[in-house]
Amino acid sequence: xxxxxxxxxxxxxxxxxxxxxxxxxxxxxxxxxxxxxxxxxxxxxxxxxxxxxxxxxxxxxxxxxxxxxxxxxxxxxxxxxxxxxxxxxxxxxxxxxxxxxxxxxxxxxx
Amino acid sequence: xxxxxxxxxxxxxxxxxxxxxxxxxxxxxxxxxxxxxxxxxxxxxxxxxxxxxxxxxxxxxxxxxxxxxxxxxxxxxxxxxxxxxxxxxxxxxxxxxxxxxxxxxxxxxxxxxxxxxxx
Numbered sequence: 001x002x003x004x005x006x007x008x009x010x011x012x013x014x015x016x017x018x019x020x021x022x023x024x025x026x027x028x029x030x031x032x033x034x035x036x037x038x039x040x041x042x043x044x045x046x047x048x049x050x051x052x053x054x055x056x057x058x059x060x061x062x063x064x065x066x067x068x069x070x071x072x073x074x075x076x077x078x079x080x081x082x083x084x085x086x087x088x089x090x091x092x093x094x095x096x097x098x099x100x101x102x103x104x105x106x107x108x109x110x
Numbered sequence: 111x112x113x114x115x116x117x118x119x120x121x122x123x124x125x126x127x128x129x130x131x132x133x134x135x136x137x138x139x140x141x142x143x144x145x146x147x148x149x150x151x152x153x154x155x156x157x158x159x160x161x162x163x164x165x166x167x168x169x170x171x172x173x174x175x176x177x178x179x180x181x182x183x184x185x186x187x188x189x190x191x192x193x194x195x196x197x198x199x200x201x202x203x204x205x206x207x208x209x210x211x212x213x214x215x216x217x218x219x220x221x222x223x224x225x226x227x228x229x
Binding site: 034036038040045046047048051052057087089091093096097098099100101102103104 | 145147154155156157160167169171205210213214215216217218219220221222
């Protein structure tokens with residue numbers, strides 16, 4: 001059973017920088033897993049932020065960036081704003097048509 | 111405009127069936143793989159199924175394999191999810207999503223439709 005791991009919660013001060021990570025129970029995450037990131041506020045559909053590790057989706061501000069840090073995919077928010085308070089999900093593509101979501105990180109801006 | 115609109119959710123008894131639909135507009139539907147993703151109340155997102163642009167290639171998560179069937183009608187710009195043998199744990203908001211043209215990610219989402227499985 002493949003498990004994609006994310007921090008359950010994180011907090012950041014307004015204007016601060018935060019890095020959320022996305023790991024894999026079976027080993028390191030690489031670009032071959034096509035990591036992507038999604039933002040979701042309560043009651044809303046997810047919004048696509050980052051795909052193929054570090055490509056920002058159309059309209060996403062450049063304070064959101066993606067990378068591989070060590071053995072994990074990472075989403076960094078630079079200059080956090082109040083409306084960045086959301087749930088963030090990563091997805092890894094496992095091959096053979098299978099995608100797996102991480103459990104999500106609840107980000108608090110305070 | 112470019113959008114996906116789901117419909118067909120509702121209340122169904124355990125063991126029952128339901129068919130969800132997703133109407134696509136504003137883009138060439140037949141050019142894209144499509145997917146269903148669900149979210150149980152208060153829980154995270156879970157990928158459910160993919161279907162290729164032609165409908166010839168289909169993938170399912172283990173949790174729904176053998177019970178759910180994804181299909182599409184490119185002439186009607188519509189995606190479907192036939193859900194049989196429903197269980198309480200299938201209760202969720204079901205989102206229709208478009209797979210990125212060249213890469214494995216979801217680049218367009220619908221607003222979702224709620225399925226509740228309860229007696």
